[in-house]
Amino acid sequence: MRHGSSGQGLKPSRLSPRDILRVGAVGLRARRARVVLSALGIAIGIATMVAVVGLSESSRADLMARLDRLGTNLLTAEAGEDSTGQRVKLPKNAAAMVERIGPVQRATATADVDARIRRSDLVPEERTAGVTTQAARTDLLATLGGEVARGSWLTPAGEHLPTAVLGAVAADRLGITRTGETIMMNDTRVVVVGILEPLELFPTLDRVAMVGFPAAERYFGFDGHPTTIFERSTDASVEDVRAVLARTISPGNEAQVKVSRPSDALAAKAATDEGLTALMLGLGAVALLVGGVGVANTMVISVLERRQEIGLRRSLGATRNAIRLQFLTESLLLSGLGGAVGALLGTAATHGFARVQGWTAVVPPWSLAGALAATLVIGVVAGLYPAIRASRLRPTVALSAP
Template sequence: MSRATMTTPLPPLVPARLSGRDVVRTGLGGLRARPARVVLSALGIAIGIATMVAVIGISSSSKEDLMRRLDRLGTNLLTAKPGSTLFGEEARLPESAPAMVARIGPVTEVGALGTIETTVRRTDRIPDEITHGISVQAASTGLLATLDVPVRHGAWLNPATARYPGVVLGAEAARRLGFDRAGGRVWIGGRWFTVLGVLGPAELAPEVDRSALVGWEAAGTYLGFDGHPTTVYERSADDAVEDVRAVLGRTINPQNPEEVEVSRPSDALEARAAAAGAFTNLLLGLGAVALLVGGVGVANTMVISVLERRREIGLRRSLGATRGQVRVQFLAESLLLSALGGAAGIVLGTAVTVAFALYRGWPPVVPLWALGGALAATLAIGTMAGLYPAMRAARLAPTVALASV
């Protein structure tokens, strides 16, 4: 053998590269060695993610229900009520207010209520002081179509029955008086009135739910109603709502339009949706805190894992594993641990959302961006929680790691 052959330098040693599959298998191997600790650590992540997904899902389901109700009920309903005079006294709407509103071009439906100072009772034996919180109101025949309120049983007032002592009960008034169907009589203003019908819920006019509604003409004949409406309701074309709103006060009371208060009942539902969104942000903050606590638990688990596995780290380094490979191994374990908790949290949060929405009769809605955000938050927490333990494991020298066992 020649001297040249004996002195040929050996090629430099190149550490083997870890494929993505190898990284996952190594990370799963580390997790399988400590299943109880893994489950408890993942539980913290799962609770945080489940809270965030459920909060967003329940809020979205509630908003979707509100939006569907708004689409069904419409946002083109306006109400006009008496405001205050310049002297601070309560103003009155003119008797001609409903007829004047009906003359506005884009207006399609008009209805009116007029409060009557009397009580309604199941029998004449009940004292006048016991009213059950039910008001008696004169109602125009166009009220039901304007408010789009269903008749649960019986019939609504018509031009014939509106002249005689008959009454239609709102949903809450019927419940308090013990009526679930038409028929029977109630005592109003010193005489008997026949119950002609029972209404369903009036979502845009809750005052109707707590009222006993008498025909406009009958209220004047039998109960001394003065004919001045206390609330005028109107519906118009969707694209003309703001224009009608601008002229409604001047149309009802041309001399003193400032004494007329105009509002849109659908604004209350939209405000409720906005308030629910603000409350959702608060609950999301609580979910983020729970997720942060879960991340601290994962970091603690990984730090303890590094301390307990010094011999394994030293052995791998002695066999040629680089610092980067050790770092990737422990970072992969942290990410897999967080992903396990995140997946469980997404499933749990979605299940809670669906169950709660179905219980409340809402359409279940879990936005895709919420699931994507939950996954991104899980990976971010896993990265932050595993970065320090991975760097600490990579800094261990093989001889020190083996000698410390």
């Protein structure tokens, strides 16, 4: 260093950004166990937040894919109750009336049938296994977009015969594993011709045995009035059809017809998932805050332990700003280390869980960018006070510290 003519003493030294990073890294390497424990708190918080966002987005993407596959253009109209609490009867030709609505592409119907189901005639009548009977039209499966797991669906010829198609849950409850087996409906022996795959939009149909409308009238005293109407229309006209559906089915008594959109249940599930995601993000933020406190604590202790080092550097010409930058850099490196590890753990957890669930893993780039931003903020906030405290130590006091 050069002395000035007026006795200025040594000129303050200046560190390059590379030197600052190197000095900060040396401080971390000297206390590895403490660094690992402090970074772990940051890592847990970041991993939780990235995993929560990733799993939420993966679940939502899977849900949207299911909605696209099942369709959001399906409406149902069910018979409601009159002023006395009795269930009203929909017109027998309700499905045909709905088909006359311009944008409607398909319309079909089901109806409740008073027929108790038993596995065999050796089983008491009161033991129905929780399976009910419904009449169904032959175009029901095509309208709902359902599939047959085993056997076949009702045919124009078979709907007149004592044959039935079981929902997935109904088959399990009755112990039916293959077609051709028989069950008892009241006192009539009925042949099972098909077993359905689960119907995601209509889980209630998974628990029923379905027979044709003509067979229900012939064998079980069914009066021919449908209970539920299903219709599919063009996507753009769903709300328009919804507005006139009840009035079309039962003119003058539309208040007694309940119209719903089955896909709304899946959409509501997505909204529920969003609320749960917000809660889990809050928990992740708490973990991140705890990690930040751990970083601050580590940096304060580091300042106390390194007072002699700080005094020596100040005596050799290091400026207060250089000391502040050194400890702030240590804090940023410490939180950045935890954030990077947390982002990797969160991404790995998302991919692992999504694979188990059969989802396509989705980790939004903004969640990783947000994790990086959060770690930088935590690093600055946690390291600011220790850095300022270190820069204010007087060289003589620091050097005389035990």
